[in-house]
Amino acid sequence: MSHAEDTATDRMSGPWADTYRDKWKWDTxxxxxxxxxxxxxxxxxxxxxxxxxxxxxxxSATFTTIEPGVPDWNPTGCQKGTAWSRMINGKDRVTYPLxxxxxxxxxxxxxxxxxxxxxxxxxxxxxxMEESGPRSILRPGTTEGGSQTIVLANNIxxxxxxxxxxxxxxxxxxxxGLFVTFGRFGxxxxxxxxxxxxxxxxxxxxxxxxxxxxxxxxxxxxxxGAEIVTVAPDYSPSAVHGxxxxxxxxxxxxxxxxxxxxxxxxxxxxxxxxxxxxxDLALLVRTDISRFLRQCDVREGGSDEVFHLFDTRxxxxxxxxxTLDLGGLEPALDGKYRATLKDGTEVEVEPAFVRxxxxxxxxxxxxASVICGIHPERIRQLARKVASKRxxxxxxxxxxxxxxxxxxxxxxxxxxxxxxxWGKKGAGIRGIGAGMFDGLFLQSxxxxxxxQVTEEMFRAxxxxxxxxxxxxxxxxREILLAQAASEGGIKLGVTSPFxxxxxxCGYRNVFNNPSLNDPSMKRRFDDYVNEALEKGWWEGxxxxxxxxxxxxxxxxxxxPLRMQRGGQxxxxxxxxxxxNMIVTLDFRxxxxxxxxxxxxxxxxxxxxxxxxxxxxxxxFLALGEKAVEPQGESLxxxxxxxxxxxxxxxxxKARGMLEVKREDGQSVRLxxxxxxxxxxxxxxxxxxxxxxxxxxxxxMGTFPPGTNLETLRETGxxxxxxxxxxxxxxxxxxxxxxxxxxxxYRWQTEKKEPFPTLTRRAQFFIDHExxxxxxxxxPVHKEAPLMGGDxxxxxxxxxxRASVNGxxxxxxxxxxxxxxxxxxxxxxxxxxARGIENGQDIRIFNDDATMVIQARVxxxxxxxxxxxxxxxxxxxxxxxxxxxxxxxxxVKWLRLxxxxxxxxxRPLMLQPTPIDRGVRVDIQKAI
Ligand code: SF4
Numbered sequence: 001m002s003h004a005e006d007t008a009t010d011r012m013s014g015p016w017a018d019t020y021r022d023k024w025k026w027d028t029x030x031x032x033x034x035x036x037x038x039x040x041x042x043x044x045x046x047x048x049x050x051x052x053x054x055x056x057x058x059x060s061a062t063f064t065t066i067e068p069g070v071p072d073w074n075p076t077g078c079q080k081g082t083a084w085s086r087m088i089n090g091k092d093r094v095t096y097p098l099x100x101x102x103x104x105x106x107x108x109x110x111x112x113x114x115x116x117x118x119x120x121x122x123x124x125x126x127x128x129m130e131e132s133g134p135r136s137i138l139r140p141g142t143t144e145g146g147s148q149t150i151v152l153a154n155n156i157x158x159x160x161x162x163x164x165x166x167x168x169x170x171x172x173x174x175x176x177g178l179f180v181t182f183g184r185f186g187x188x189x190x191x192x193x194x195x196x197x198x199x200x201x202x203x204x205x206x207x208x209x210x211x212x213x214x215x216x217x218x219x220x221x222x223x224x225g226a227e228i229v230t231v232a233p234d235y236s237p238s239a240v241h242g243x244x245x246x247x248x249x250x251x252x253x254x255x256x257x258x259x260x261x262x263x264x265x266x267x268x269x270x271x272x273x274x275x276x277x278x279x280d281l282a283l284l285v286r287t288d289i290s291r292f293l294r295q296c297d298v299r300e301g302g303s304d305e306v307f308h309l310f311d312t313r314x315x316x317x318x319x320x321x322x323t324l325d326l327g328g329l330e331p332a333l334d335g336k337y338r339a340t341l342k343d344g345t346e347v348e349v350e351p352a353f354v355r356x357x358x359x360x361x362x363x364x365x366x367x368a369s370v371i372c373g374i375h376p377e378r379i380r381q382l383a384r385k386v387a388s389k390r391x392x393x394x395x396x397x398x399x400x401x402x403x404x405x406x407x408x409x410x411x412x413x414x415x416x417x418x419x420x421x422w423g424k425k426g427a428g429i430r431g432i433g434a435g436m437f438d439g440l441f442l443q444s445x446x447x448x449x450x451x452q453v454t455e456e457m458f459r460a461x462x463x464x465x466x467x468x469x470x471x472x473x474x475x476x477r478e479i480l481l482a483q484a485a486s487e488g489g490i491k492l493g494v495t496s497p498f499x500x501x502x503x504x505c506g507y508r509n510v511f512n513n514p515s516l517n518d519p520s521m522k523r524r525f526d527d528y529v530n531e532a533l534e535k536g537w538w539e540g541x542x543x544x545x546x547x548x549x550x551x552x553x554x555x556x557x558x559x560p561l562r563m564q565r566g567g568q569x570x571x572x573x574x575x576x577x578x579x580n581m582i583v584t585l586d587f588r589x590x591x592x593x594x595x596x597x598x599x600x601x602x603x604x605x606x607x608x609x610x611x612x613x614x615x616x617x618x619x620f621l622a623l624g625e626k627a628v629e630p631q632g633e634s635l636x637x638x639x640x641x642x643x644x645x646x647x648x649x650x651x652x653k654a655r656g657m658l659e660v661k662r663e664d665g666q667s668v669r670l671x672x673x674x675x676x677x678x679x680x681x682x683x684x685x686x687x688x689x690x691x692x693x694x695x696x697x698x699x700m701g702t703f704p705p706g707t708n709l710e711t712l713r714e715t716g717x718x719x720x721x722x723x724x725x726x727x728x729x730x731x732x733x734x735x736x737x738x739x740x741x742x743x744x745y746r747w748q749t750e751k752k753e754p755f756p757t758l759t760r761r762a763q764f765f766i767d768h769e770x771x772x773x774x775x776x777x778x779p780v781h782k783e784a785p786l787m788g789g790d791x792x793x794x795x796x797x798x799x800x801r802a803s804v805n806g807x808x809x810x811x812x813x814x815x816x817x818x819x820x821x822x823x824x825x826x827x828x829x830x831x832x833a834r835g836i837e838n839g840q841d842i843r844i845f846n847d848d849a850t851m852v853i854q855a856r857v858x859x860x861x862x863x864x865x866x867x868x869x870x871x872x873x874x875x876x877x878x879x880x881x882x883x884x885x886x887x888x889x890x891v892k893w894l895r896l897x898x899x900x901x902x903x904x905x906r907p908l909m910l911q912p913t914p915i916d917r918g919v920r921v922d923i924q925k926a927i
Contacts, residue, residue: 035146040617095632141167145557161662177409183902186431196426205396257411259368263383271420282331322474423749433616435729439696506574537898567884758901789847800871
């Protein structure tokens with residue numbers, strides 16, 4: 001042995017080396033993932049177990065190449081995932097059922113048995129149902145907990161006819177402007193498709209913090225020649241990775257986008273064939289009433305959903321096809337024409353594009369520059385770039401949380417519409433996508449287990465869809481199924497939480513406060529609510545009323561006291577006193593858990609079989625295996641709800657309450673409730689449920705044939721093979737190919753399928769009476785109202801890099817990567833003007849509340865801006881007063897509009913959601 005080898009051997013021996021080697025010993029290795037709202041998640045991990053404990057987890061890096069020439073997904077993951085094995089053994093774990101011993105929130109608890117807890121909870125449910133029916137039991141929607149909470153645990157509430165509030169209404173991760181434009185839940189490419197972009201606009205988003213696992217596709221796109229431009233008020237962690245930074249003033253994004261549109265129009269850069277075919281901008285609008293010229297205007301008994309255009313070839317007004325196939329027509333985008341109405345009178349009409357031109361007159365780059373703070377030349381350059389490059393706007397959920405976020409998004413959509421930037425790889429605008437794991441949702445509808453019944457159900461559904469499509473070829477599968485899913489969901493009790501906030505949580509006063517509303521509103525907020533109700537736009541959804549309070553609240557995987565805009569200030573005062581029973585299912589003591597009557601311990605990741613919500617961002621489903629036994633007496637969410645269901649049957653029989661009537665008129669047997677829910681016990685096991693759901697998905701075509709739980713245990717992940725039948729998935733409107741990235745809306749550009757909007761086109765002109773009243777029939781920039789009062793600072797926000805919502809805020813490893821405490825990022829000049837030093841405590845206040853928080857002084861934040869990343873439990877703030885208390889929870893009145901083509905409530909789609917961006921505050925030193 002040489003001296004060098006000898007020295008190396010010495011270096012690898014001794015007690016320190018054994019300690020290191022010992023870290024790498026394990027008994028078993030399983031597949032794992034983290035079923036939380038890390039969106040998009042689904043990272044396949046390897047989980048190492050020794051002596052019955054998870055000792056380590058790491059990215060598996062087992063993805064294969066999808067599209068040759070496009071980087072693969074490996075080694076997808078993030079620091080939170082890799083640290084989760086510490087959270088599993090965290091000190092805030094709840095490991096046995098707890099019943100409140102003192103007042104709510106007092107912090108005194110008694111350990112109880114599962115049977116005691118289930119008995120009291122079941123009795124409270126029966127009391128509530130006796131008093132005012134099953135809708136008095138509320139299960140707020142949540143994105144946390146994956147399939148265990150979103151589907152398996154939900155089945156008990158849906159079967160019972162309880163209220164299940166719309167998860168997108170609750171978490172507010174909604175893209176309202178995309179919905180108004182495209183009539184869809186969202187538009188979502190697989191993130192590897194980002195690689196195909198030539199220009200990426202990271203706009204009102206911070207993917208370096210919120211999409212850690214897939215951010216590499218943006219940097220890899222740069223290696224591929226793409227230019228990255230970040231549009232944000234602060235020099236964010238994402239801006240660091242860009243080629244250009246566009247420091248837009250908070251809330252002025254629509255002005256910037258509309259100025260870019262103005263440049264496109266002025267400089268002849270509009271992709272006119274694309275605009276004619278894909279959008280409504282060629283449709284004719286009556287100049288006398290500012291409404292589309294409809295078939296019912298020109299023909300007795302005509303439809304109000306058939307529109308017109310002026311064909312430049314035949315020089316006449318023609319009906320617009322109800323698909324995107326123009327059939328040889330060449331619609332005009334300019335000019336004025338005469339149309340004869342059914343009574344013989346004539347009116348003037350003009351293409352919507354003419355109106356758009358007029359709208360854009362107010363947005364010269366010079367004028368817009370005054371609003372958005374970007375130099376006119378920069379605006380021109382940006383517009384020219386978009387026109388010449390395959391462009392994708394990667395926006396997030398900030399715009400949707402802004403008062404006029406719908407207008408911001410509609411303006412961004414207009415930029416990509418005018419430049420022909422959707423329906424091809426590397427192009428589009430990012431929203432949300434979900435669906436594909438169809439078997440998961442089928443289980444509650446199957447009369448028995450097995451795939452034969454699935455095949456029969458699937459065949460029957462397919463035949464009826466085909467028959468409906470044959471009857472009206474202008475319909476699409478998406479339009480048909482959206483209608484059916486909506487009716488089904490609403491019947492079962494799914495509803496937007498708007499009326500809950502309005503009638504039960506004290507927000508009626510907030511919404512009617514004129515100073516918090518858009519100053520351009522012509523009437524009071526309540527006037528619009530009443531009109532919407534009178535016109536039946538919210539029929540069947542306007543519950544709970546003031547007189548029908550919820551009595552039992554199940555908080556499963558959520559944390560409303562931390563998340564609700566208005567926070568504890570609103571919920572503890574208005575809602576909590578009306579609730580007879582608050583039950584939290586969680587693996588730890590969240591803020592809401594601490595104010596609950598019962599805390600029921602649920603198994604963490606790696607302690608149960610689970611999958612995260614299925615999304616198009618990845619196109620993969622990762623499996624979370626049960627690697628270790630749940631700690632203490634913890635159970636999976638599904639098992640907890642089954643325990644309650646069984647007890648519900650038992651107590652119902654004892655009380656002689658054998659059935660209950662749902663709001664849809666159906667009677668639900670309570671004495672056999674558990675048996676009916678589980679198909680006589682056949683679906684009572686987590687693994688059986690998942691295996692059945694996976695096998696059914698293979699039958700339904702969204703997984704490769706033969707996929708089941710066992711095959712997933714071998715591979716750890718599977719790629720979806722089709723969009724399936726969920727409308728939220730069909731909304732992506734592209735074939736799923738095994739060797740290609742997913743780029744949405746190819747069915748529109750390649751097959752000329754219509755959009756699910758009123759006009760069957762991407763719709764920029766909304767002639768709904770309220771939109772006309774608001775002057776928002778076309779995109780426009782409007783300043784947000786002074787929510788929080790007339791204060792000099794504007795708060796923006798976003799996700800903390802080191803935590804998934806508040807979950808990691810007690811994990812020392814993760815918190816050690818930040819200051820470990822809630823922080824407000826403020827501009828250095830603002831700090832100096834107020835005598836505030838970095839690290840000092842400051843008081844942030846507005847008309848609603850006050851909080852104390854540490855200041856992080858930085859030039860990366862714009863003067864007048866405050867950034868407070870979410871990701872901390874409320875109890876980490878002094879007196880538990882976190883920033884949610886300063887948020888007003890205001891909603892934009894226009895979101896109540898309905899009765900118009902695609903503008904109507906459907907589960908998981910457009911609805912009123914609370915605003916938390918752009919809240920006004922002031923700051924000063926704490927002492
Ligand atoms: Fe992936 Fe989410 Fe886990 Fe992070 S927390 S590794 S993003 S699944």
